[in-house]
Amino acid sequence: MSADLHAQARTLVDRNQMSGISPAEQAWLEDHLRQCDQCNGYAELTARAIGGLGSFSFSMDPSLVARTQEALTRRAREMEAERGRHRMYLRGFALACLFTVIGSVLAWQGWAYVAQRVQLVPWEWQLGFSLFWVLPSATVAMLLLVGLALESNRIHERSLA
Secondary structure, rough: OHHHHHHHHHHHHHHHHHHHHHHHHHHHHHHHHOOOOOHHHHHHHHHHHHHHOOOOOOOHHHHHHHHHHHHHHHHEEEEEEHHHHHHHHHHHHHHHHHHHHHHHHHHHHHHHHHHHHOOHHHHHHHHHHHHHHHHHHHHHHHHHEEEEEEEEHHHHHHOOO
16 A cells, blocks of 8 residues: 555544544545554554543642633733734824825825926926825834834744743
8 A cells, every 4th residue: 555545544543533534534544444454553542542641630739720820811911912002003004004195195286386386307306205205104104014023023032932
């Protein structure tokens, strides 16, 4: 038999122990286990190991349980506060983008009028408009995104420690 069939059988054995498999997969697995002693042994050992875990128990120090619950509660509160900060950053980013678009649409005609009166060529007043109007707003929006990314990275590093 090919190694792929054995790997597939072991995968099905594992999935069957965890969450169950479809009837077609169950039928194929049972047929394979009847023909393959190696996979049948794997299935039996897996079933015994999982059955043994059911009788496994230990006692915990109540103060350790309390400290663990306290730490988990504190971490849940921290995560909720972090989500609030993320929402704040995203709202700020959205507002910065919205104000940039709305302000640009409104200011464009004014800039064009002034540029025509001062007799600027189009590329000059368009560059001036971008540097004076769009660039600062886009910079604020990007800084908000960078702040969000840095905060997420810091949180991720702290959770790994």
